Amino acid sequence: MKNEKVIKKRSFFFLILFLFLTSLLSIKTLKKVNPQDIRITGSELFSQNDVVKNSSLNFPIRLIFVETNLLEKELKQNLSLKNVSVNRELFPFGLKVHINSRIPIAHGEKVLNDEIFLGFIDKDGIFINRQNVDEKNLNKLTIQVFGWKEKFKKILSEIFIAIENYELEIIKITFSSDGFLTVEEKDLKTIFLGFKPNLINYQLQIINNLKNEFKKNSFSEKIENIDLINPDKPKIKVFKP
Numbered sequence: 001m002k003n004e005k006v007i008k009k010r011s012f013f014f015l016i017l018f019l020f021l022t023s024l025l026s027i028k029t030l031k032k033v034n035p036q037d038i039r040i041t042g043s044e045l046f047s048q049n050d051v052v053k054n055s056s057l058n059f060p061i062r063l064i065f066v067e068t069n070l071l072e073k074e075l076k077q078n079l080s081l082k083n084v085s086v087n088r089e090l091f092p093f094g095l096k097v098h099i100n101s102r103i104p105i106a107h108g109e110k111v112l113n114d115e116i117f118l119g120f121i122d123k124d125g126i127f128i129n130r131q132n133v134d135e136k137n138l139n140k141l142t143i144q145v146f147g148w149k150e151k152f153k154k155i156l157s158e159i160f161i162a163i164e165n166y167e168l169e170i171i172k173i174t175f176s177s178d179g180f181l182t183v184e185e186k187d188l189k190t191i192f193l194g195f196k197p198n199l200i201n202y203q204l205q206i207i208n209n210l211k212n213e214f215k216k217n218s219f220s221e222k223i224e225n226i227d228l229i230n231p232d233k234p235k236i237k238v239f240k241p
Helices: 002-030 048-053 068-078 150-165 197-215
Strands: 038-041 081-090 093-101 104-112 115-122 127-129 144-148 170-175 181-185 189-194 223-227 235-238
Touching: 038 048, 068 081, 068 093, 104 127, 144 150, 150 170, 150 197, 181 197, 189 197, 197 223
Parallel strands: 038 093, 104 144, 144 170, 189 223
Antiparallel strands: 081 093, 104 115, 115 127, 170 181, 181 189, 223 235
16 A cells, blocks of 8 residues: 555656646747847857848747748758758757858859859859858969859869869869850860860860870960860860961
8 A cells, every 4th residue: 555655646746747847848839039049050150140131030939930941941042051950949948050061162253133243162063152151261262163153053063073083273164144164274274165064074084184195295385275165076276386
């Protein structure tokens, strides 16, 4: 009998504790999140205000109503982030926003609605607005990209991979308004690549082969430009003596 009473008391105690904690959690989830309740990790570049301004959510907002997937998508898009995760937290109360920033490897310029925007490009070919970049080490960037558009991301990524894998020193990448691609290589000068992005890897291999070949006899000093629009029939224009 004594043991039964002890068990009943314990059961009653745990029931009360469970109800108390459940009630506390319910109250916490209904509490409103203010900007100061946002904790940012992974980057010192962004502030609580950046999160609020780049979200369609109206702060203050009850914690239970925060759509974390929507907030992640909006922040990733609007702040040019590589990745972002948002978690609701009760202790400490608020939102935890973990940010992975993109690392710029080139200066970039894009034209949108006849307006020019200056920024940077990362290895995936993504354009990053100037205000979303940590300015450390930007003076080391040697590549310039002109005429960036969303549809050129893949071809830019292929060029950056080639620069890393080959001994190419491409210093300028230019897309015309209609998408004609031209690059400038330190030794080979201006190289016309044209409109066919599916040929880019083949064209880059040829550029690398030409550079290695011309290195042996200093022929690159005589080059004015190279036409690789048809990579099977390269045309090399040299300076007239």
